[in-house]
Amino acid sequence: MPEGDTIFRSARALNKALAGAAVTEFDTAYAPLASVHDNTPVTGRIIEKVEARGKWLLIYFSGNLILVTHMLMSGSWHIYRTGEKWRWTRQHMRVVIRTKNFEAVAFDVPVAQFHTAGSLTRHAAIPKLGPDLLSQQFSEDEAMARIRAHSDEEIANVLLNQQVMAGLGNVYKSEVCFACKVHPFRSVASLSNAEIDCLVETSRKMMGANVLGTSGDGITTYTGARRTTGNANPASRVWVYGRQGRQCRRCGTLVLMRKQGVGARSTYWCPECQPVGTSFADSPVTGWATPIRRKKAGCG
Template sequence: MESRGKWLLIHFTGDLILVTHMLMSGSWHIYRRGERWRRTRIHMRAVIATNDFEAVAFDVPVASFHTARTLERNTSIPKLGPDLLQGSFSEDEAIKRLVLRGEEEVANVLLNQQVLAGIGNVFKSEICFSCGVSPFTRVSALSSAQVECLMSTARRLLAANVSESAGPGIVTYSGGRRTTGAADPGARLWVYGRRGKQCRRCGTIILMRKQGVGARSTYWCPQCQPLPLAANDGGGGEVEGWSTPVRRTRIGCS
């Protein structure tokens, strides 16, 4: 089994590889033989069965077989950057890939799976908030301390949302994403999805703006995450509710 972002590669003997992509709704379930599925068969795309277990792909829109050679030629399946959840994660390599994107906005770079593998849209906003970094800051304007904070916080927040208690390896956390550490389910996230609400740290109103080629929703606190005062307008013009940033030097990795 090999994961590449939301691509899942299942390697069989005889040079046969099943490649699936989850997009936004797909999932794999594992059941004991004879156990009742939690989804109906109309949602089933593929089943892999042994004498004891069944792995069922539900609502997986992309599923195809490959050999090692055809997989290598397939340009739609990405060659990922360092995986934040792997024990072999190389921070030096990740930082090298990050700084090469100097003219891009940091939140967009965090989503680039060829730079760092594992960060999705929710965590993008949460990581930037936790480090006090404006998501519209160009990578070239980041300090070394900010880069280190982004890396360490990304690993910590992602690791907090998986569990190894069921056995060896990583099992996806089944609850909602969580970054604040609060026990209250309604206070799981710092900024994501909280447009118009008060910042949990300073009380400033959380803003939201579409960002990047995919127009992904980005949430941030303009007080806790000031844009650098240098000529860096984030490349997106005016933002509704934008206030003049306050110069701050504190970097929080909480």
């Protein structure tokens, strides 16, 4: 499932491949996009830039035209050299943007809309996004204040709220709570300032570690499976997500899972490392990727 780090990497790669180039051909499976293209052709426009805003990806064309896409659960952008065979069939194609050297193809992207700068400000979701965790202008104080504003809600649900902080998805939700020793079903009102600070800082660090740039001039859209432990071993890349019934990497207690929120999203946690009543101040986290000595033998 694409989260903010995936969208950030996609936007970075698309920008590297497309920015400054003229569109030589535009194709789409969506009638509303095709209608805009028929009336005000995308072909011939210059691609000015591609950027990520949380889980949204925006492609800016000259002449005040912006393509806005959201991947939801299964969408993705691919980049090919012009004429290169696609890895997926045309049945999955939703948008194609061709330039002299590259083809950017949106596969199974469920949300794709054209906007102007003016209409984008009236978009139902994008202008209301919280601080973007991967933005250089990220404000920790604003993020903490937005979390505090949801005092009656469970913290894991609040972390998924894109109007609180933009970018976090279901994997990071569980991983961040674990790293900060916060039970994901605790109410925001029960959290100390130190705990909220840890959640914000850890969210930013974890996502940042998964968008590190690669060396050289190559265009890379995929850098391997998401990691939150800092461990180079692919089998040890996450702390608790997807590990229900397996031993906690810190203490050996079996990891639990329960559905949470309106969307019934899967939430994972360790009942030993994340007890409901433990204060963060009693056992501060020293670093999200710092290995912690196990209490029991044979931890997975």
